[in-house]
Amino acid sequence: MNILITGATGFLGTNLVKRLVNEEHNVYLLVRSKKKLEALYENLPQERHGQIHVVEGDLLEKRLGIEADKVEQLKGEIDAIYHTAAYLSFDEAERELVFDINLRGTERVLELAKEIEARKLIHVSTAYTLGESTVGHETLHSTDHDFVNAYEESKCYAEHLVMSYQNELEVLIVRPAIIIGDSLTGEADTTFGxxxxxxxxxxxxxxxxxxxxxxxxxxxxxxxxxSNLVPVNFVIDLLALSLYNGEAGTIYHATNPNPxxxxxxxxxxxxxxxxxxxxxxxxxxxxxxxxxxxxxxxxxxxxxxxxxxxITFDRKNTETLLKETNTKDLHMxxxxxxxxxxxxxxx
Incomplete structure (x- = not known):
């Protein structure tokens, strides 16, 4: 497939790119600067570099800042989009920026998806859109409750926006909990959580x-x-499965069944x-x-x-997806x- 990815230079995005190119897909990476891709190229075999295509743009700009001729080139070429980019800040002083990137940026991605006639969009959210509740269901949470911070609130509103496009795109949502390093190697390129x-x-x-x-x-x-810790490779497994077997209009919790x-x-x-x-x-x-x-x-x-x-997270949709694809669940x-x-x- 030809797959467009936002947030490709982040911890999760980088691991997703590695997985997809190893599965023979061509990936189109939306990045603000090509310099940020240097580390990604260094961690991929030389023979895989040809599968990577750079699309310069910015979530904060109209039409994602992608040049008009590039948009035309992408039209009809992209099979699926992974929207992993987000601004993870708990600072209330950055509330406006958090919403501009996480909510309005998501809207710009959805509109681009329509314009280039992409068939599928997989939105990476967070398991913590439930606000101050202690039980999370694989359904949209109300935007009308108390949130711990603006980040959670912006992601909750973004989920509602994504699902409002169901008549125009094949959309689904994956909600990771607290992402940590690879369960096999321990490797992690993150400073959070x-x-x-x-x-x-x-x-x-x-x-x-x-x-x-x-x-x-x-x-x-x-x-x-x-604490609901989930290894990055488990999240990547679910993201990869959702590309082939994910059901449109469905929310999947990428959470730990026994945290x-x-x-x-x-x-x-x-x-x-x-x-x-x-x-x-x-x-x-x-x-x-x-x-x-x-x-x-x-x-x-x-x-x-x-x-x-x-927090207890319902995982019925996730468990069904894992069972149908004979994929092992997480056992930490x-x-x-x-x-x-x-x-x-x-x-």
Whole structure:
């Protein structure tokens, strides 16, 4: 197939490109700058480079900033579009930019899809469009409830927009939870989610090694809360399956059926970083922290709503897709978690 991808230079997009070119597809990558593709080319065999076609453009611009003659070239050539590009920011000061990229940018992609007569559009959203609820269903969530941040809200509105195009395009939505490294290699090219915690613990270890005072550092993380971590290769599997077998108008949760508790995750972090002078404590004990510890916890404040709330995700559509294609579901264990942590250390 000929497949157009937005967000191809991101962590998820890069892995998706690798998968698709290895399956003999031709990929058309919407990028603002060709320089961002250097790392992608370096990680692909030379013989695959000919399958990559660059389309310069920008989600913030009308018609995605693609030149008119290029749009004409794409007309009738593109079989499917993966819209993976998004602006992941929890900063309320960037609310307008978040909506411009995640909502209005999605509208520009949908309009381009119509203009170039693409048959299928797979929209990559997030499992956290459910706002402050604790149960997520594989249906559109209401836009009329409280959201944790503007990012979640913008993605929820974008989902409604995508589904409103069902009479004009074959659209479906894949909702990943918290994406982490490859389950087999541990490799990851991201600094978000789990990796924010890993960076914090790594810095504490360096401080401890320097001070040599045996101090134990406390981080505010609820031990028994589960965090829905999903390896990037599992998400890519679902994205690839949705290209061939995904049902139009359907939402698929790329989530972990048995997510680990924060306690289990932290045990892997302690073992992987070989650092026992750090422990996690409940937010109920926040007043017991020293001023130094409170400062150390500030970088984790942005993840507070995610570290303190266990969410159950319905996966009936996903499980059906996996069963129909004889694809194994995700089974995360302590060994896999440790491999993920060790992958962070290597990188």
């Amino acid at each position: 789990l990796y924010g915690i890993l960076r914090t613990v790594q810095l504490l270890k360096k401080r401890s090694d320097r001070k040599q005072d045996g101090q134990v550092y406390r981080l505010l993380i609820e031990r028994d809360t589960v 680990p508790t924060n306690g289990q995750i932290f045990e892997a972090i302690q073992e992987g970083l070989d650092f026992s002078q750090v422990e996690i404590v409940s937010y109920q004990d926040e007043d017991q922290l020293s001023e130094e510890e409170k400062k150390l916890n500030q970088p984790l404040e942005v993840f507070k709503q995610y570290l303190n709330r266990s 264990n302590a060994e896999m978690l440790l491999r993920i942590v060790q992958g962070f250390i290597k990188s």
